Amino acid sequence: MTQGHSCVRNLRREVFVPGPTAATWAAVLMVAFAACTGAIQSGGPLDDNVAPGPSSPGGGAAGGGSPKTPGSQAQPPTPGALPAPSVPGDRPVSQTCKAIEPGPTLIRRLTRLEYNNTVRDLLGTISQPANVFPPETVVHSFDNEAASLTASPVLIEEYLGAAERVATDAVDNRLIATLGCDPAKDGEDACAGKFFENFGKRAYRRPLTAEDRTILTDVYNAGKVNGGFKGGIRLSLATMLASVHFLYRVEFGAPPKAGETVTSLTPWELATRLSYLIWRSMPDTNLLAAAEANKLTTRTEVDAQITRMLADPKARDTVADFYEQWLRLRGIETITKDPMVYPAFHSDTAGLMKQETLKFVDSVVWDGDGSLAQLYTAPFTFVNTALAKYYGLPAPAGAGFGKVSGDTQARAGLLTQGGLMSVLAQENQTHPIRRGTFVRKDLLCQTLLPPPDGIKIEFPPVNATLTGRERFVQHRADPLCATCHTLIDPIGFGFENFDGIGQFRRKENGKDIDVSGEVVGLAGGGQFNGAAELGGLLARSEEAASCVVVAWFRYGYGRDLAGDADACSMDMLKRAFTASKFKITDLITTLARTDAFQFRRVITPGGLQ
């Protein structure tokens, strides 16, 4: 038996009907493939998920909402029970969504990217000190799952080292700017006190407490003994940068009323959530000022901030980071290809291809119509002269990257770009299984299970006479393979026009390549011819759109979906995404409006979270 990368036992489809009033997102279709059940040893119980129930037609507001006490069902709403900001009028309309349920919130440590961004915005440090920190664990494609962001001895050392270096640099090179006062004029200790208040508010993303002041004053005084005023500032600054309030996003929520289990956020906490959602960095002056002035309490005020923040280039960086991670382009620079098979692939090729995709995404999301459909189908891409030549596309105007179009039947949308095609390939040939699996798992959020234990999984060798489709004939000949690979291979074969380095070809080993493919089970029919057409299918697919929401949920909130607890937030996201004609920036906006984002569970010290 040849390569069987994953065996599918169950395909469940989230039915996601576009349109503002029909959002039965959790309805499930199950297709069983009996011959593959051997693949499962002890799969979890099948979760026949409870749908949140049909939406109420008309989309009326459900009132201000009331915290839901776990265990009690759908209490009648008690408007006004919560402190602001709640955003009535935007609450999901399902019956079960009357009560507010934010889902679990875990304390979140900054990722390396967030650390670099934050010290840049806090101190002007552009040295990216977090690059040497240990890598995050990637979960569901992303690096920011809160539960996985824990500490290790190396990280603790690096935190101390980075804090010292960053503090030393600021004190040695930008002392007055960092302090915001002049110790010669204002007096050293008075200036230090001002620095703690003003800088501390930015570093901790909230005003200091008396406890914070004591800690900082003590370490400042200790630093003065050896290093004078500058030594004191250096140590207190380093302390802030290694403190829990800087490295983690600490939240308590607004003080809840007695007996309530859900609460809104303080303005500082909401500002912080907004800035890390949209910028993956700390709040800027404007946002902090809004928090300070309690100007984040109404929908209008929050929306104005979101609009402003989305217009900042830092928001573009966030979208780029999402796609870089989601499309497996992070680290692509180091992939290797067999130079005997692919002499055209050079050491800088992969980096150029990554730039291609990121520039394409940036253009579509921010300068084009911004829709998911456009990402999957846009009849252009971005190349520089070298990459144009590599692909056989027209050269762009100018020296750098520019927008070009070629044969749009061949190349259109994300799925036809060289980076993804090269990552999802072997070093000396294509990898139809990896490509098909990527579509199922990453683009449709379906579950694939490994092949049965003990099966011989061998990749067919490069063969000078066969096409990719012919090499995998065993997947159809062997019934045990076929039941599962029927779902994977026909997708992968549709990509065969793209070789292992993303170059387009119509023939392989002298034979015409057949790129007819099928996403078996896709609602509305899954047949396509070539990757560009597959992009068109996915652009129209409810499942694909739904999967984008799931991916942005994970990336935006740093956690996975928590089942029923997030049903209403997901409901809202999906309906709004549909209503916006699947516009990515609108999805980000909606991420800032859900229960999951606007509220949090009240902390019981030492209690379950």
Place this chain on the structure above:
Amino acid sequence: MKRMNRRTVLRGLAGTTIALPWLEAMDVPKAHGAPGVSDTGFPKRFIVWSTHNGFHPPIWNPGGGETDFVLRPVHAALEPFRKDLVIVAGLNDAAFARGGGDLHSRGMCTFLSGTESIVNTAVNTGLGGESKSAGGITLDQEIVKRLAPKTKFPSLEMNFLDGGGAYGTISYLDANKPLPGARDPVTVFNRIFAGGTGGGPVSDPAAAARLQADHRSILDAVGKTYQGLLPKLGMADRDKVDSHLTQIRDLEKRLQIASPAAAGSPAASGCPKTVAAPGGTDRPAQAAAFVDILATAIACDLTRVSSMQWDRTTGNSVYSWLGVSRGHHDMSHDGDERTDTMADLTKIHTFYTQHLAKLMTRLKAIPEGNGTALDNTLILQACDLARGNQGHTATNKFHMLLGHAGGALKNGGRVLRYNGDANNKLFVSILNMFDIPATSFGNPTLPQGPLAQL
């Protein structure tokens, strides 16, 4: 100030040497009999040496009998160490067999933890997908935890090719607390030898004292921010922040270790007076650098527990410097009958083994009492999966124990063949060799040890 500005100064300065100023301050050997101390009073060390993408029996499994075994070419470099190795064949990863979902990430997560992995359930289905973490502490960290050696570095995790994440991490402090290996030898070198925050040397004593005082002040203040938050947090957050705080406290203590205050450090004969910065950035130079760093760290008693991980599972690097043109993982799926592939895999594993032999040679050159550092070290050589082909099984696994664990591993020069015993038993035996009176490791409901005959 003579403090090395790490990362900036050393990068690219191949051949630079760093003086190790602590040599004068060696501790005398501790009384033997203490946990983690050899019969002759020297510290015991544990090293995990892991390769990935499975093994392939025709090129791997030794022939012959228990003592007259015949090593295959991949192990030829170990021929001089026949008496220093025990091959443990035929164990099963029992935790792997009980887990679900993706085989690769699962294999890495159960590899040294002896318990089921933490599996991501897919959206809305409850079905197991990829594993994202080991389900508990791994063997190496259990040894650190139980022996709590007062060394500069509790352990040293290094990764040659590709690491991080569930597919690339073998060492865990606990569930969801991974210790990914450092991938750049220069980073590791700077961390432990060149003025790293972790406490590498600073030549000027006054500067060193000042730096230490600064570190102490900062960490003391930083620790208070964590301490103050703890009582206000829910259980999961409290666990996370408390773990961070504990490690801050550990670092405070470690920074105060001015010299390798070891039970019986091998003094001047083993620990060099200077160390050379890693030279070259090509793969062979990096591999050599890792071995150098590890041997020196052991010789100078900077750490007693380490893992040298050579790749990640599914790592598909092309070992082009060995004349191999296909990716390792892709090749690992090929059948045993593919002689071309087996020849390439032999080259890769020979490369690993040669470095293993180099490390052992270095350790054997360090005199400790009547013996050598190798006598007081135990190296566990293993892979997360049993086989690369045949469906990625984790049954009938191949482990190799090298060194003598301070006299606890007796009768080297044997091949022990088991019939499907749980590898938890091997882990228990190893803990026992380090004077840790464990009767189980990992999931206690799995078959537990110790392993007979060992």
